[in-house]
Amino acid sequence: MKLYIKYMVSQRCKMLVKEELLKLGLRYVVLDLGMVELLEDITQEQHDQLKVNLLRSGLELLDDKKSILIDKIKNVIIEMVHYSDQLPKVNYSDFISEKLNYDYTYLSNIFSEVKGITIQQFIIIHKIERVKELLLYDELNLTEIAYQLHYSSVAHLSNQFKKVTGLSPSFFKQLKRKRKGNLENL
Known part of the structure; x- marks a missing residue:
């Protein structure tokens, strides 16, 4: 499953996202600028929690195409x-x-x-x-x-x-x- 993240434009942003994924127990295959590919699908609850956690750091989980x-x-x-x-x-x-x-x-x-x-x-x-x-x-x-x-x-x-x-x-x-x-x- 791929997730797209707005304002993720530096190595520091990548580290922040990595930390948030680890907190939620989410494993990823690829972590790149603006995108993370997870090993498995996530629940709506995990999605919502990740969205809130990223917003606190100034990052935004994107939903629309x-x-x-x-x-x-x-x-x-x-x-x-x-x-x-x-x-x-x-x-x-x-x-x-x-x-x-x-x-x-x-x-x-x-x-x-x-x-x-x-x-x-x-x-x-x-x-x-x-x-x-x-x-x-x-x-x-x-x-x-x-x-x-x-x-x-x-x-x-x-x-x-x-x-x-x-x-x-x-x-x-x-x-x-x-x-x-x-x-x-x-």
């Missing part, structure tokens, strides 16, 4: 952008469509209808969050970040970064240094 599909789309994108060393070489639309076994137009229409933004906008938002992370770690320069995240150029990355954050990547990096300097002077 649209919500489940939206969550799957989001998890594919989050995993692709944040947890993969290299982004796929194919178009994102092909990658998502292939990963979820649905026509991309169908996925795109449902996502836009429910979330109010396009899948492409969601990808851009997450790519910019990843750029921020990489800038803060200070391990890669902007050219390397642009290459790693498949931007056509540093200028393209910078323009998109500024459009989303209102700041240039270099100014964002300076803010980090200023904040660090201010903390050291306390």
